[in-house]
Amino acid sequence: MGRVTIQQVAKAANVSPSTVSNLLNGRTERMVPATRERIEAAIAELGYRPNRAARQLRTGRTQTVGLIVPSVGNPFWGAFARELEVAALAVGCSVLLCNSERDPERERRYVEELWEDGVRGIVLCSSLPTLDHLADVVARGLRLVTFDRPAQPGDPDSVVSVSIDNHVGGFLAGSHLTSLGHERLTFVSGSLASVNRTGRFRGFCTALEAVDLDPTAMPLWTGFEDTPFGDVEAAEVGRRAAHALFSGTEEPPTGVVAINDMTALGFCRGLRDQGLRVGSDVSVVGFDDIILADLYDPPLTTIRQPIARMAALALGEVLDDGDREPGRSVLLRPELVVRESSAPPPVGGVPERRTAEVRASDLRASDVSTTDGAVR
Amino acid sequence: MGRVTIQQVAKAANVSPSTVSNLLNGRTERMVPATRERIEAAIAELGYRPNRAARQLRTGRTQTVGLIVPSVGNPFWGAFARELEVAALAVGCSVLLCNSERDPERERRYVEELWEDGVRGIVLCSSLPTLDHLADVVARGLRLVTFDRPAQPGDPDSVVSVSIDNHVGGFLAGSHLTSLGHERLTFVSGSLASVNRTGRFRGFCTALEAVDLDPTAMPLWTGFEDTPFGDVEAAEVGRRAAHALFSGTEEPPTGVVAINDMTALGFCRGLRDQGLRVGSDVSVVGFDDIILADLYDPPLTTIRQPIARMAALALGEVLDDGDREPGRSVLLRPELVVRESSAPPPVGGVPERRTAEVRASDLRASDVSTTDGAVR
DNA sequence: TCTGTGCGGTGTAACGATGCACCAAGGTAC
DNA sequence: GTACCTTGGTGCATCGTTACACCGCACAGA
Numbered sequence: 001m002g003r004v005t006i007q008q009v010a011k012a013a014n015v016s017p018s019t020v021s022n023l024l025n026g027r028t029e030r031m032v033p034a035t036r037e038r039i040e041a042a043i044a045e046l047g048y049r050p051n052r053a054a055r056q057l058r059t060g061r062t063q064t065v066g067l068i069v070p071s072v073g074n075p076f077w078g079a080f081a082r083e084l085e086v087a088a089l090a091v092g093c094s095v096l097l098c099n100s101e102r103d104p105e106r107e108r109r110y111v112e113e114l115w116e117d118g119v120r121g122i123v124l125c126s127s128l129p130t131l132d133h134l135a136d137v138v139a140r141g142l143r144l145v146t147f148d149r150p151a152q153p154g155d156p157d158s159v160v161s162v163s164i165d166n167h168v169g170g171f172l173a174g175s176h177l178t179s180l181g182h183e184r185l186t187f188v189s190g191s192l193a194s195v196n197r198t199g200r201f202r203g204f205c206t207a208l209e210a211v212d213l214d215p216t217a218m219p220l221w222t223g224f225e226d227t228p229f230g231d232v233e234a235a236e237v238g239r240r241a242a243h244a245l246f247s248g249t250e251e252p253p254t255g256v257v258a259i260n261d262m263t264a265l266g267f268c269r270g271l272r273d274q275g276l277r278v279g280s281d282v283s284v285v286g287f288d289d290i291i292l293a294d295l296y297d298p299p300l301t302t303i304r305q306p307i308a309r310m311a312a313l314a315l316g317e318v319l320d321d322g323d324r325e326p327g328r329s330v331l332l333r334p335e336l337v338v339r340e341s342s343a344p345p346p347v348g349g350v351p352e353r354r355t356a357e358v359r360a361s362d363l364r365a366s367d368v369s370t371t372d373g374a375v376r
Numbered sequence: 377m378g379r380v381t382i383q384q385v386a387k388a389a390n391v392s393p394s395t396v397s398n399l400l401n402g403r404t405e406r407m408v409p410a411t412r413e414r415i416e417a418a419i420a421e422l423g424y425r426p427n428r429a430a431r432q433l434r435t436g437r438t439q440t441v442g443l444i445v446p447s448v449g450n451p452f453w454g455a456f457a458r459e460l461e462v463a464a465l466a467v468g469c470s471v472l473l474c475n476s477e478r479d480p481e482r483e484r485r486y487v488e489e490l491w492e493d494g495v496r497g498i499v500l501c502s503s504l505p506t507l508d509h510l511a512d513v514v515a516r517g518l519r520l521v522t523f524d525r526p527a528q529p530g531d532p533d534s535v536v537s538v539s540i541d542n543h544v545g546g547f548l549a550g551s552h553l554t555s556l557g558h559e560r561l562t563f564v565s566g567s568l569a570s571v572n573r574t575g576r577f578r579g580f581c582t583a584l585e586a587v588d589l590d591p592t593a594m595p596l597w598t599g600f601e602d603t604p605f606g607d608v609e610a611a612e613v614g615r616r617a618a619h620a621l622f623s624g625t626e627e628p629p630t631g632v633v634a635i636n637d638m639t640a641l642g643f644c645r646g647l648r649d650q651g652l653r654v655g656s657d658v659s660v661v662g663f664d665d666i667i668l669a670d671l672y673d674p675p676l677t678t679i680r681q682p683i684a685r686m687a688a689l690a691l692g693e694v695l696d697d698g699d700r701e702p703g704r705s706v707l708l709r710p711e712l713v714v715r716e717s718s719a720p721p722p723v724g725g726v727p728e729r730r731t732a733e734v735r736a737s738d739l740r741a742s743d744v745s746t747t748d749g750a751v752r
Numbered sequence: 753t754c755t756g757t758g759c760g761g762t763g764t765a766a767c768g769a770t771g772c773a774c775c776a777a778g779g780t781a782c
Numbered sequence: 783g784t785a786c787c788t789t790g791g792t793g794c795a796t797c798g799t800t801a802c803a804c805c806g807c808a809c810a811g812a
Contacts, residue, residue, distance in 0.1 A: 078454030
């Protein structure tokens with residue numbers, strides 16, 4: 001296929017392949033400039049590009065980093081993937097993208113596969129509570145950087161993490177609502193077992209306690225016990241939560257903090273299904289600040305994650321061969337972005353304004369549940 | 377690193393490496409079952425996994441397909457990328473994802489690089505009018521499948537395309553609005569030079585003509601001449617279009633078809649900026665049916681692209697070694713999804729309801745322009 | 753007994769780049 | 783003069799897999 005090899009370059013430059021290889025790999029200390037120029041000229045003229053497969057076979061290394069996200073179908077992860085690629089491109093790396101769909105087994109398989117492919121390291125976007133399923137590969141030397149999942153007690157030492165301070169984020173969201181005067185608040189999220197959920201929820205609770213509200217007295221949405229909602233269905237979680245919270249017998253909340261923007265948007269949709277208005281009837285605060293947050297009607301108040309900076313940081317952690325403190329967590333400060341989905345609570349509480357238009361078909365399954373109960 | 381090689385397997389099974397290789401590559405016709413079982417047992421016991429780099433070096437082939445999208449930051453492409461990965465996973469392939477940001481040069485570089493990496497083929501999501509910048513690589517044997525870009529006259533013969541019938545899509549969108557009684561309609565899109573834009577716009581015009589409306593007499597949004605809006609900024613295009621169309625001196629449209637959902641959503645946001653209501657004041661029809669279309673308030677009427685089927689088809693075209701008719705286009709039929717962003721036009725035209733709340737800061741730059749003119 | 757042939761595998765030379773060990777030539781030092 | 787160093791490179795084995803050519807064997811037909 002007309003592929004140019006290092007031999008051909010060597011011949012053209014009248015040197016040995018080794019010398020060309022030396023140049024290619026920056027071992028130029030003891031190389032006379034004239035030689036170097038000859039080789040460079042030959043490379044340019046022949047349009048030589050080193051064969052990656054051969055290189056990798058020989059060295060065992062790559063210029064690729066793996067990225068595992070729950071699903072690029074979710075705009076937040078799509079945006080993050082894009083930022084990581086931008087960062088990688090700048091340093092001549094490429095990114096191999098995998099969707100774990102939050103399935104630990106699938107996550108493990110991908111990690112294993114990427115490792116066998118010889119990636120430099122992996123940025124793992126997972127919020128699974130443990131990394132036990134990956135301990136093997138990490139022990140064998142994989143550079144693993146977790147994103148959006150601060151290091152946990154049992155994690156392997158070499159794992160580095162980059163994320164926002166979820167506690168602060170949850171606190172910002174919660175206190176934004178309490179400062180508007182809300183006193184009945186709910187935290188909505190799909191899975192209970194995710195790490196960032198815990199942080200955000202704690203922050204939320206802290207915000208309530210700061211104004212002498214009792215988190216355990218709030219209307220609670222416990223999510224689905226065993227329904228494995230994918231990231232794309234995050235919105236559906238929110239929507240169902242809205243249906244459940246506002247059709248029960250209990251007095252509903254006047255404000256809600258959602259685990260992420262997709263869930264928040266779904267929640268807004270659920271409110272709308274019931275004829276309630278976001279902002280004026282019920283305040284909603286999201287998390288992430290995806291592009292659509294600003295686009296939504298009303299524009300969504302949310303907690304912004306600085307994904308571009310985080311992507312750059314995560315990539316740096318993967319690539320830096322230098323002295324990296326093992327087990328460190330980089331925590332960035334999130335930022336509250338106030339838009340129009342949050343407002344003071346309506347006087348007299350949330351109106352009973354469910355319209356007849358609620359179509360049962362809007363709910364995909366029947367698995368809706370609400371529970372009261374103590375906050376864990 | 378404890379890597380198991382084919383030699384070790386061979387030794388364990390008491391055969392030669394060649395025989396193991398034969399099994400691995402399905403050349404089992406003249407292999408006695410006992411041998412086969414011995415080898416399989418050895419593979420299982422040692423946990424052998426073939427080394428991809430070595431394999432690729434030897435054969436020049438991979439189990440990877442390239443995917444080039446404008447930007448995974450855009451939910452439509454994110455969703456498509458995910459579907460393609462699902463399809464690829466099912467046949468044991470992996471997907472290498474690249475964001476072209478609609479830059480032809482970047483597109484070319486990626487294609488070149490993927491080709492050098494030995495991908496089986498590339499699914500290119502591009503709507504550039506020509507493929508000239510890729511003619512080289514295609515001529516050298518690259519299997520290229522374009523998505524969302526029907527084959528054009530000058531395209532290389534071997535290029536296959538998978539897309540919806542944009543003309544039908546545009547027609548469905550347009551005639552949905554005319555059948556609701558709209559008589560002043562506008563088509564909104566960012567770049568004018570994209571292939572699918574042409575198809576959709578023609579379909580839109582056909583729909584107008586079908587009810588004796590003159591497309592050239594409609595309020596026209598010509599987009600930006602040279603502003604290279606990325607895919608993530610598609611929404612911004614729509615928003616600016618709304619600002620321009622509804623603040624000019626000309627009588628504004630009562631209905632709008634957008635080139636895609638992100639632009640439609642941006643347009644809705646722009647309407648809102650001016651105190652206009654989507655659906656009741658102005659009807660908006662999008663294109664793609666991204667998840668957010670259903671989530672939006674009001675839910676967006678749109679033209680659905682069957683991305684899962686399209687992804688599977690595109691992958692098939694990349695992988696099928698069989699008899700493929702060169703230069704063929706697979707056109708799928710899009711589907712109109714009616715939601716609540718479209719309704720009959722308001723009696724008495726669009727109300728002058730711009731509120732004082734329009735903040736100049738909502739517009740990022742000053743580059744807004746509208747032009748009247750003949751339809752090309 | 754000799755040739756032919758089908759069967760079930762094996763031997764071996766690549767694929768392209770790398771990097772260690774080595775080398776020839778010239779310059780000191782004593 | 784010889785021992786030794788520095789300079790500027792080169793030779794060669796090697797990474798793990800593949801695929802083509804070939805091989806020994808058994809049995810059939812003549």
